[in-house]
């Protein structure tokens with residue numbers, strides 16, 4: 001355990017892209033790139049990396065960063081006419097130094113507030129004015145919390161509808177050592193079978209081939225156990241009823257240019273999402289979502 005001061009540092013990351021480093025007194029840290037509001041690192045107090053980042057990740061716009069926590073908005077996957085997973089993950093966000101005080105609850109963690117607003121170019125592909133604020137917090141105990149607030153700022157009276165995911169890639173010792181708990185008896189849409197709906201029969205999910213499912217209306221708490229390094233990450237979520245579980249496995253991994261061939265073994269994506277029931281916002285309305293990742297409880 002290292003001790004130091006808690007801090008927020010804005011610095012240059014890979015390829016000169018700006019990133020923010022959050023540090024807590026007991027040694028935990030988080031890194032988030034302004035490009036995509038993309039978390040690329042979360043370390044516990046022992047300095048262990050909890051988030052998977054591809055060794056072949058391309059930090060070069062417009063390519064989204066492979067690994068970390070991409071922000072999927074306003075469209076999950078190909079469920080619409082936009083590019084896969086929408087555009088929030090490959091836009092430059094800004095640091096919001098003055099979020100309105102009622103946007104996020106006061107916390108005693110270290111945090112940074114990020115903001116995305118559509119450009120005129122964005123409005124051509126998705127004609128809706130919005131403000132997407134995301135607060136990235138590292139709590140005193142080393143938990144990572146992402147709080148999102150999306151507001152319809154359209155003044156001509158048009159609602160809009162979106163799907164959403166925090167596409168979290170967890171770092172694991174080996175995929176064969178991993179269990180995901182919390183999906184027992186839930187319905188899911190299988191992305192590998194045209195999103196056909198099934199009901200989960202197993203209490204615990206283990207993965208030994210390509211896996212790509214949207215579990216529907218899951219509990220607020222899901223656990224990702226890694227027996228290889230005796231670590232469990234607890235995923236807590238609010239406003240994000242669904243959970244995507246994804247591993248490309250060997251064959252699909254070979255088709256992903258920014259993933260090393262064997263790296264599918266060292267990752268699992270467990271994504272807090274709102275997919276089955278898209279969110280609609282009337283002008284002036286806002287939506288809030290929350291994801292909390294913890295190794296302690």
Ligand SMILES: O=P(O)(O)OC[C@H]1O[C@H](O)[C@H](O)[C@@H](O)[C@@H]1O
Nearest residue numbers: 077084085191212213244246269
């Ligand atoms: O390659 P990307 O566009 O980043 O998508 C990566 C993956 O994201 C989600 O987990 C989807 O369920 C998968 O079908 C998709 O392959």
